[in-house]
Amino acid sequence: MATYTPRVRKKPKINWTPYLFLLVPLLLYLVWIIGPMLYTFYLSLTSWDGISPELKFIGIKNFYVLFDSLKKALPSAFEYSLINNLKWLVAFITVPTVIGLGLAILLNQDVKGDRYFKVGIYLPQVLSFAVIALIWSWIYNPRYGLINSFLFKIGVEDPPGWLADKSLATWSIIAAAVWRQVGYVMILYLAGLKNIDPNLIDASKVDGANSWQRFRNVVFPLLAPVTTIVVVISIIDSLRTFDLVQIMTRGGPANASSVLANLMYIQAFNNYKFGLGAATAVVLFFISLFFIVIYLWRVMQDELEY
Amino acid sequence: MLTNSSQEMSRARMPTAYHTRQRVLRISLYIFLVVFTLLYLMPLFSAVVASLRTQDDISLNGFWSIPEQFTFENYPKAWVDGRVNRYLLNSFIITIPALTATIFLSSLSAFALARYRFVGNRLIYFMYVAGTMLPFQILLLPVFILTNKLGIYNTYLSVILIHTAFQLGFCTFVLRNFMRTLPGEIMDAARIDGASEFGIYWRIALPLSLPGIAAVATLEFTWIFNDYIWALILIQDDALKPVTAGLAGLQGQFSTNWPLVVAAALMAAVPTLIIFFALQRYFIGGLMLGSGK
Numbered sequence: 001m002a003t004y005t006p007r008v009r010k011k012p013k014i015n016w017t018p019y020l021f022l023l024v025p026l027l028l029y030l031v032w033i034i035g036p037m038l039y040t041f042y043l044s045l046t047s048w049d050g051i052s053p054e055l056k057f058i059g060i061k062n063f064y065v066l067f068d069s070l071k072k073a074l075p076s077a078f079e080y081s082l083i084n085n086l087k088w089l090v091a092f093i094t095v096p097t098v099i100g101l102g103l104a105i106l107l108n109q110d111v112k113g114d115r116y117f118k119v120g121i122y123l124p125q126v127l128s129f130a131v132i133a134l135i136w137s138w139i140y141n142p143r144y145g146l147i148n149s150f151l152f153k154i155g156v157e158d159p160p161g162w163l164a165d166k167s168l169a170t171w172s173i174i175a176a177a178v179w180r181q182v183g184y185v186m187i188l189y190l191a192g193l194k195n196i197d198p199n200l201i202d203a204s205k206v207d208g209a210n211s212w213q214r215f216r217n218v219v220f221p222l223l224a225p226v227t228t229i230v231v232v233i234s235i236i237d238s239l240r241t242f243d244l245v246q247i248m249t250r251g252g253p254a255n256a257s258s259v260l261a262n263l264m265y266i267q268a269f270n271n272y273k274f275g276l277g278a279a280t281a282v283v284l285f286f287i288s289l290f291f292i293v294i295y296l297w298r299v300m301q302d303e304l305e306y
Numbered sequence: 307m308l309t310n311s312s313q314e315m316s317r318a319r320m321p322t323a324y325h326t327r328q329r330v331l332r333i334s335l336y337i338f339l340v341v342f343t344l345l346y347l348m349p350l351f352s353a354v355v356a357s358l359r360t361q362d363d364i365s366l367n368g369f370w371s372i373p374e375q376f377t378f379e380n381y382p383k384a385w386v387d388g389r390v391n392r393y394l395l396n397s398f399i400i401t402i403p404a405l406t407a408t409i410f411l412s413s414l415s416a417f418a419l420a421r422y423r424f425v426g427n428r429l430i431y432f433m434y435v436a437g438t439m440l441p442f443q444i445l446l447l448p449v450f451i452l453t454n455k456l457g458i459y460n461t462y463l464s465v466i467l468i469h470t471a472f473q474l475g476f477c478t479f480v481l482r483n484f485m486r487t488l489p490g491e492i493m494d495a496a497r498i499d500g501a502s503e504f505g506i507y508w509r510i511a512l513p514l515s516l517p518g519i520a521a522v523a524t525l526e527f528t529w530i531f532n533d534y535i536w537a538l539i540l541i542q543d544d545a546l547k548p549v550t551a552g553l554a555g556l557q558g559q560f561s562t563n564w565p566l567v568v569a570a571a572l573m574a575a576v577p578t579l580i581i582f583f584a585l586q587r588y589f590i591g592g593l594m595l596g597s598g599k
Contacts, residue, residue, distance in 0.1 A: 021418035032471030036448030128532030130550035149368035
């Protein structure tokens with residue numbers, strides 16, 4: 001056991017240099033990010049309409065209104081949003097991960113011209129959601145769109161309305177989002193595969209493992225850290241989704257494709273219910289927080305490796 | 307080593323059936339990849355084709371028909387009538403200052419976090435990292451109110467400021483980790499030679515971090531350029547809108563003319579596509595740095 005020896009410590013001299021470097025950026029960050037975040041929590045406890053001069057404090061009533069709407073027989077906009085966020089989340093952790101990983105493995109085996117395939121698959125990631133929303137809105141157009149004009153051509157008489165169809169709208173938007181996401185996941189996995197020691201693969205070959213066994217027992221476990229990052233980033237991306245929904249359907253038809261991010265916008269900026277909108281944002285924040293913490297924990301682990 | 311070479315030898319002695327099988331596998335993999343990539347890019351290819359046709363042609367014959375004629379008229383129309391020219395210019399007016407400010411300010415805080423020990427270092431670092439993952443919705447209302455209070459609502463400045471502040475988190479995260487890998491000896495030597503702390507940052511840390519800065523700047527350019535939500539919240543004037551918000555408006559305005567809307571969307575994508583193709587290496591590098599590894 002170490003012995004504790006009280007010692008008269010010299011008053012440590014504070015080195016102000018790092019604080020001077022941090023001053024301006026940190027101030028900007030506090031004013032525009034941290035402060036607003038805290039203020040949203042406060043707003044969520046008021047009934048402010050964005051116009052009246054004073055804020056009326058109403059406690060957790062906004063949250064009560066939101067969660068009480070779940071009990072109604074007809075699904076509320078909030079209920080639709082929660083369910084749709086869940087659909088986004090499930091689709092985002094499965095589809096881009098599987099396709100991205102599959103492509104990464106195929107492209108990792110010295111394919112001639114692999115660069116062109118990688119660029120092609122990655123390309124949609126560079127486009128803005130606004131551009132993707134417009135192109136896919138055309139693709140889904142019930143009369144002139146890419147899909148339905150093909151369906152008409154092959155003799156389908158009554159093809160679905162896609163974005164106009166209550167049960168298909170969300171999935172249609174998700175498909176466009178997944179199209180954008182796959183390339184990103186593929187790139188992360190390609191980097192992960194590069195880091196795998198080829199000797200381990202050779203060893204498993206010598207041991208007579210077939211390609212599936214090699215993938216199942218060697219490659220996939222070694223990619224576990226990449227998979228964690230991919231899944232966490234995908235979840236957070238899925239919760240942040242806004243642009244596509246807002247431009248393609250505005251949450252419609254009849255809230256059927258609404259997500260929390262877009263519901264919050266409509267409550268606050270279309271219906272002037274700032275308090276309720278803030279409450280929805282807080283709900284979204286707490287759902288995200290869970291995954292942000294997992295992400296932070298990962299980063300912190302990297303930190304300890306130093 | 308031994309297993310490797312013996313494996314090579316046994317492979318060389320393998321019957322040709324093995325080689326044939328390998329070859330067939332290679333070729334089918336290749337065909338699969340070509341077909342998959344082409345199908346994957348089909349939305350873009352077909353959008354290009356649609357933009358070169360007229361709405362009458364498409365509505366009369368459907369998209370899957372031999373075009374009556376190809377026309378470029380949708381592009382100048384979208385450029386002028388659709389105001390894509392104005393919107394694209396606005397995008398640059400917003401993106402360039404925001405990007406410059408973000409990179410400069412984040413390199414300052416990254417330098418402090420990477421090269422000094424002080425109280426609050428870790429806390430500030432994790433605050434930046436966590437901030438990059440925030441849903442924008444938690445910031446929308448107060449930022450909207452703040453810009454109103456400061457009298458900068460509906461100006462370029464409001465969007466530039468919020469982009470700079472928000473992107474600081476990610477850039478600081480990446481650059482701080484980059485600067486940690488720089489050799490400390492050079493900086494110590496400069497310190498002994500009497501360089502000021504700012505001089506060390508400006509003359510040594512910053513130039514040595516250029517590869518990291520290039521990577522993060524390439525990525526940030528597309529992120530800021532592609533932003534939609536802040537423009538939607540903070541800009542009301544059509545004449546000030548960046549191309550993302552402008553495009554979203556076009557859809558309602560020209561909803562009966564899809565070829566024109568698609569042409570506008572394709573033109574809006576050009577700047578980020580150029581950046582991507584020209585700076586691909588940095589682009590991918592930025593993604594790697596940002597994914598925590």
